[in-house]
Amino acid sequence: MTVGNASREGPARKYDPRMYSFRVPVTLGGARPDTDDDTLMLVESAEERVWIQASGPLKNATRATFRGSGYATDAAAEARGKELCSTLRLAALRAGLSVDFMERQSFTALSEHALAAVNDTVPQNVRVINERAGVRVHLSEEELFTFTMSAEGHVLSPPVDIANWFANALRQVVPTNRVHLAFDLFNQAGRAQGADSLLLTLVSAVETLVTTAKVSASEQELIALLAQQVE
Numbered sequence: 001m002t003v004g005n006a007s008r009e010g011p012a013r014k015y016d017p018r019m020y021s022f023r024v025p026v027t028l029g030g031a032r033p034d035t036d037d038d039t040l041m042l043v044e045s046a047e048e049r050v051w052i053q054a055s056g057p058l059k060n061a062t063r064a065t066f067r068g069s070g071y072a073t074d075a076a077a078e079a080r081g082k083e084l085c086s087t088l089r090l091a092a093l094r095a096g097l098s099v100d101f102m103e104r105q106s107f108t109a110l111s112e113h114a115l116a117a118v119n120d121t122v123p124q125n126v127r128v129i130n131e132r133a134g135v136r137v138h139l140s141e142e143e144l145f146t147f148t149m150s151a152e153g154h155v156l157s158p159p160v161d162i163a164n165w166f167a168n169a170l171r172q173v174v175p176t177n178r179v180h181l182a183f184d185l186f187n188q189a190g191r192a193q194g195a196d197s198l199l200l201t202l203v204s205a206v207e208t209l210v211t212t213a214k215v216s217a218s219e220q221e222l223i224a225l226l227a228q229q230v231e
Contacts, residue, residue, distance in 0.1 A: 019140040021069035022081030025131055026052075027105075030098035033058040043068075050084060074137045081135035107131045108147055182208040 033040050036057045043050035048070040054061035066088060071077035085101065092099040109130040110118070118128045122145075127138070131146040138144055185205035189198055215223075 018072075019069065020071045020074050020077035020137055021067065021140045022071070022077045022135050022137050023144065024066040024081060024085060024135050025102055025133065026064050026066050027100045027102055028054075028058070028061050028064055028098060029100065031096050032061065033097065035059055048080075069140050077137045078135050081137070085135070102133045105133065107133075110147060178208050182206070 033052070036059065038054050038056055038058060038061075040052045040058055041049070042052065048068065050066075050068045052058065052064050052066055054064040058064065066085070068077070068081060068084060071080055088099060089101075091097075107130065110128075115128060115130065122128060125141055126143045126145065128145045128147070129136070136144075182205045185201055185208065189201040189205065
C-alpha cells in the first residue's frame with residue numbers, strides 16, 4: 001500500500017485560511033497532456049486558479065486530480081467545481097484527451113477507526129481522506145492525502161491447451177471481415193474505461209457477427225401469437 005499526496009497546490013502560493021478549494025479525481029487513458037510537468041495550469045488569475053495535477057509527469061500519468069482554488073465559501077467551491085467538470089469534459093473531447101471522472105469505479109478505503117487513528121498522528125493542516133468520485137471541497141490551506149493500493153496479476157494458459165485450440169481453429173475458422181472486426185472489438189473491450197464502455201464494446205463485437213435475414217412466415221405468425229399473449 002502506498003500513500004499519495006493528492007492535494008499539493010503546485011507552485012508555492014500563500015492561501016487565505018478562510019478560502020476554499022475543490023478537487024476531483026480523474027483517470028487519464030490513451031491521449032494524455034504531452035508534458036514532463038506534473039501540473040497543467042488551466043486558469044490563473046487573482047481570483048481563481050484551476051489546474052490538473054498528477055504525482056509525476058502528466059504524459060505518463062494514469063491518475064490525476066482536477067483542482068480549483070480561490071472560493072469564498074464551501075458552497076461556491078462545490079458549485080464551481082461541478083460547473084468546471086462540464087467544462088473539462090468538453091475541452092477534453094475537443095483536445096483529444098481521454099479523461100474519466102471515475103463515477104463508476106470503486107476506491108480503496110480505510111475504516112472510520114483507521115482513518116481517525118491516522119489523522120490523530122498528522123500535522124494540523126494535513127488531513128487523510130478516503131478517495132471518492134466527484135467534487136470534494138476543503139479549506140485551501142489543508143493538505144489532503146489519500147491511500148492508494150495497486151496490484152498486478154497474470155493469467156497463464158498451458159502451452160498444450162493453446163496448441164490444441166489452434167488445431168481446432170485450423171479446422172473451423174472461416175476468415176471474414178466480420179470476424180476480424182469482432183476480434184478487434186473484443187480485444188478493445190479489455191481496455192475500456194468503465195462498465196458502460198465495456199458493455200457497449202462487447203455488444204458491438206457481437207453485433208458484427210450477426211447477419212440479417214428475412215423472417216419466415218411461420219416465425220412471423222409465432223411472434224404475433226406471442227405478442228397477443230403479452231397483451
